[in-house]
Amino acid sequence: DVKVTQSSRYLVKRTGEKVFLECVQDMDHENMFWYRQDPGLGLRLIYFSYDVKMKEKGDIPEGYSVSREKKERFSLILESASTNQTSMYLCASLGLTNTGELFFGEGSRLTVL
């Protein structure tokens, strides 16, 4: 089974702190995604990556950056966390040879105080 693992289920950070959210997948997938999920707004795409060192902005990239140094790992970085970045963050991966099914991690709930 494909496994997408997010490093932390729950994090509490302070305003202005740098935050790293890590995501690792074990199926050699080319594509990886970061979403945030907020009540009433559904899932919104922050960034995605279609190859090592390649990235594309999603719908809401402001305040975020990403890093894809290795194929299996896709990191989301909040350079200076703000309270409006309190949210559930979901990572997903997608292989080019499969049916187009996204595999999601369990999510990381970030609270910024």
Add this chain to the structure above:
Amino acid sequence: DAKTTQPTSMDCAEGRAANLPCNHSTISGNEYVYWYRQIHSQGPQYIIHGLKNNETNEMASLIITEDRKSSTLILPHATLRDTAVYYCIWAGTYKYIFGTGTRLKVLA
């Protein structure tokens, strides 16, 4: 933009068929329609996808209109465990855009 329109919420009696509609009027010819669901506190789970033809698997059926501007997910015999938020999305090469989904409540 890859936007879909779904009803905000629906109720369905246990054992009855749940029919969840989705409009995707700006879909282009080579983009698939995907359905996912999300049970509280879990990541979204893939259900089914299709391009032009109707599809069926062990979880659900997918009916896509001939013009491909809308689709319907059918859960043939809804159970309480099908209570979830259901997302219809369509995707080109990489960009999978989720909307707000339909909150389905299956009633005993």
